[in-house]
Amino acid sequence: EQEDTDDGQSLVFADLTPEEMAQVVRYLQGNLGVQLVDASRAKPSDNCIASVDLQVPAKAEVLRFLDGGGARPPREALAVLYFGNQPDPNITEYVVGPLPTPAYHRDVTVQKYRGKVPYHRRPVTGKEYMDINALIQQELRKAPRFLATCCESDGTDLAILTTAPRGFKSGDRATWFVLFHSMAGTGYYLLPVGLEVLVEHRDLRVSHWQLRQVFYNGRYFASMGVLEEAFVASLLEVVRIPKPQTEAVLGSMRPQRPPGSPGPLQYEPQGPRYSIRGNRVTFQGWSIAFGMNPNSGPRLFDIRYRGERIVYELSLQEALALYGSNCPGGMLTRYLDGSFGIGRFAYELVRGLDCPYTATYVDRHYLAESETPKTNQNSLCIFEHDAALPLRRHFSDSQSLYYGGLRKNTLVIRAISTLINYDYIWDFMFHGSGAVEVRVHATGYISSSFLHGQGTDYGNRVGPHTLGTMHLHHIHYKVDLDVDGQLNSLETQDMAYKIVKEPWSMQNTIERLYLRRERLEREDKAAFLLNTPMPRYLSFASPNPNKWGHPRSYRIQITSFAGEHLPASSSMERSISWGRYQLAVTRRKEEEPTSTSIYNQNDPWTPTVAFADFIDNETITNEDLVAWISVGFLHVPHAEDVPNTVTVGNGVGFFLRPYNYFDEDPSVDSPDSIYFSSE
């Protein structure tokens, strides 16, 4: 009864296998004509492979293959290289193919980004952080008496947390690092000691890096030496924080009670009702190709329901965390998690907690900052969930006694990314009503600043010296809906009242509710700024009617508690200009595959991709359209965010719901539906 007729066609979207990654690495090592150093050891002045991922074939090509009986597109990889050891250091992106035995590589950088990508835009590698840490350690040794007093430390036991962006203008690479008491087995993020240091690491020669500023407890110093002098001269107000020793440290997740009796568990009397073949899962008429981009995270393709494609691509684009604080690291921080790696930091899921015991767990493989693939075992889970809610139901005792309905059983595809302190739970859910639900929950540790001065203007105190710093979580999705074909238009509907005479006596007035239908003709009309009113109904409509004459459509319904977008006056605003809009619908372009770039984090002042440029008032009627959706919330951490933010109330997302797409609710065909009557 599963429509599992896909004959490996969806492998066109499949993430690279470890073997394919290895082949690409071997090819690059042999064919670039330059010396490559493994990224885990490479200095800024070396050449290295930053990442190898699937090069998703062009949509036209894929559709010719899937729908038109055309040839299978060649399988290709996208290799990102950091060329530090060249006269003009740069980042270069190659398409390498065909797999499994590469024979060509094509430099796509200029075509993709309309110019070369300067080297300074590259993400900071693990090796670069190690070198910075070494520098900081060396500098800390210049303030031994201060450190002993403030922190019961010689510096070597402190944890060092990066911030970003790293300056104020293109080319800058100077980062504030925040220092914490660290303790094995618990999150150091809640234990700032009050010390932060600004490291200049722009030069390709590590030996030229330097510590540029020091912050301690509200004051700034030129160096650790100056700080030590101030301390020795008793000119420094030191807040003595004992080194955490006990199990009861702030933020410990160790259970404080022995385990109790287990709560309700899920079982599948006749086994799973979904099936997984390669990168495709099928379930009650649904069929979805799934994968993970190492940087931007989950990506789904070719989402079909009952054989008809509804979504060509549904992919996470970016997760922004934008902070406020009265400490330098915190007040600057605007993390663009895609540049850290939302996909490759999606780790193994814990059975029975992160997903049900009964879930199917799937491995993912990444090649990032290395020459050998890394496997994140069981890092994606798929399961059917009983929502303990009717999908629909009606009980009648008027006229006749009957009851009908069915349970809401949902297919869930989940991954969880741990981005340093934070954990984002990415859910993609497929309902028996033909609706897709996309949801993200935030959990994990909050980020914090050392509490001093007017700190509570930026959050709440959550520990003896800990300020839980306020921040925004803003998250961006690309949704390339193809509703009954590629050519769609954007329709809106909303309500209004009209005051009219009642028609049967014309003596009284009625405030009569009516529907306002509109078709939005151009991109500028279809770009809805954050926190402004949006029509209550908004749908991708096909030119073809359903049985009742209405355009076959899917409706987009967003649940979000977004904060305010960064003011346009900010010199980095264009790099996150996707955040201006709660929803923007654009004409789909092969040249506009993503709303952001991993290079935006370290040069947000000259964004490599600026989403706002996509919105250039093209017509959007009967075109291949993409919906770009922002969701998020303002997070003011409070005592209950310790040890970890809870998911309750911290979830946002959106629905894609059939709207006159069918002739009736498709769940009438479900084998799960129940009916009985008094007859």
Add this chain to the structure above:
Amino acid sequence: EQEDTDDGQSLVFADLTPEEMAQVVRYLQGNLGVQLVDASRAKPSDNCIASVDLQVPAKAEVLRFLDGGGARPPREALAVLYFGNQPDPNITEYVVGPLPTPAYHRDVTVQKYRGKVPYHRRPVTGKEYMDINALIQQELRKAPRFLATCCESDGTDLAILTTAPRGFKSGDRATWFVLFHSMAGTGYYLLPVGLEVLVEHRDLRVSHWQLRQVFYNGRYFASMGVLEEAFVASLLEVVRIPKPQTEAVLGSMRPQRPPGSPGPLQYEPQGPRYSIRGNRVTFQGWSIAFGMNPNSGPRLFDIRYRGERIVYELSLQEALALYGSNCPGGMLTRYLDGSFGIGRFAYELVRGLDCPYTATYVDRHYLAESETPKTNQNSLCIFEHDAALPLRRHFSDSQSLYYGGLRKNTLVIRAISTLINYDYIWDFMFHGSGAVEVRVHATGYISSSFLHGQGTDYGNRVGPHTLGTMHLHHIHYKVDLDVDGQLNSLETQDMAYKIVKEPWSMQNTIERLYLRRERLEREDKAAFLLNTPMPRYLSFASPNPNKWGHPRSYRIQITSFAGEHLPASSSMERSISWGRYQLAVTRRKEEEPTSTSIYNQNDPWTPTVAFADFIDNETITNEDLVAWISVGFLHVPHAEDVPNTVTVGNGVGFFLRPYNYFDEDPSVDSPDSIYFSSE
């Protein structure tokens, strides 16, 4: 480990037992000195008992008893009587006590409503509908040829659906009734034949009632006779609709496929972890007294977490459904479901579909329009649900390898009300984080109009002759939070940016995120109009700080997609003036127990309770406060609402979340929490 130390104290909130109801009826029959007719047979010119429900004791009295060691308040009932057989017909409300053996009754009508309640405001009883139906049937016989042609009917097989309100000014009682093809075992609501009739039923003498207007297919007629004449003279455009015969009738819920293999089920390895004693349920530190008001539905009292009361009362107040259409019944309809009976129409729940098989099912008893109690068996369910999501979790591989978290297991209290065509699923959920979640989903049959003319200005066509009429669902809750005592203030927090020089070099600017904290001092400031911006954080704060110096608070977070409120120009707007506000916080008054009245439906032009009057700019700092919360959505029915509206995407609600109430997340104490590390 359950804190089940309640020694029957919460019985002070318990719904009346059938025995208590019977005692009250017996007392009333013997002590009012008037002749009472059973409401199921009573004519408008008779006296009858409309309902008997618990008279909830005054809060001060209850708290003296629960917290102050005071005496148990006398147990009392509230009896509503329709006095049609009096010189001045009226509605009278008596408090009757003490139970179990009543000895007194007190007419509280004037005190409660500041005046007598005119008889014309009474809800329409089942008997009144029967008499109206008889009149309509008699009238239909005057158009036999028309009915045979339009509907293959002699009229007797048509279903008749009421609308409301019933006129345009106080005293009116003239109702449009909509006629449908009816078929046993399925919802007739989707099968309008195009005929609607206006019945005048104001006179207390049924014999004086009359049919005042007839609507058919876009035209109005003075009577059925005139309609028949027009038909016979071929002056009528008749839309012939065959009588539904087959199983494939529009809206059938009969499964179209044989049952498949069962989906995932829940089991409780060591049995339920919650316990129920009388009207109180306890679960992992939670303790809740539950009950049902026959009219307004679910009501919870004395919600405690870890022994501390958080909410004194959490109760549904009203559900409004406000329609648009180009047929008279539809364009007028503003159902106030409380006057129909949200509680007493909460019917038996179906095991394994409405709630899990493992749930505990509880009976409810009602005395309404009868002299004998009626039992709605298994009409409330309580269960623990595995949300298949972590409540919180963090995985670390930086510095040290560890993992901690716990599952999101939620206690759910649920009832489902069937209000003619519609089913509302009322959920109250209690989380391990100390948060309460309140949620309502809409399902069941849509209401519809006969499709004619510009019908699609009011919805979508969903069948051959069926217009799914657009409407609002707006729902109102009372939340008497008592956060760390009764004296609370309302605090808001929101974000803003300030452009400042970065403090370490003063050379660059930062758009610095900061927190704006405010205390709202007066009711007018704390009344937030629908669809206007509201501070992102809004909480009930106690004067007492938590460990970190912040006021112990609970935050209110609302998820709603509300439509536009009825314009103030409407002569009935004040009767639903609670709908003006997404949130309003008022000083709690014993004299303001509810935001509406069951008498508002039939005289909305002189509302018996007008919520807007509660907001009279009293100070709300350090007072006993109540939050009144509106949630809802605009529903434009579409093809997929047939047979029934699905719950996916049609849920709204709110959270009550601890906000610096504790010193850390209370789930750290949960026996469900899990931790492991590489050590």
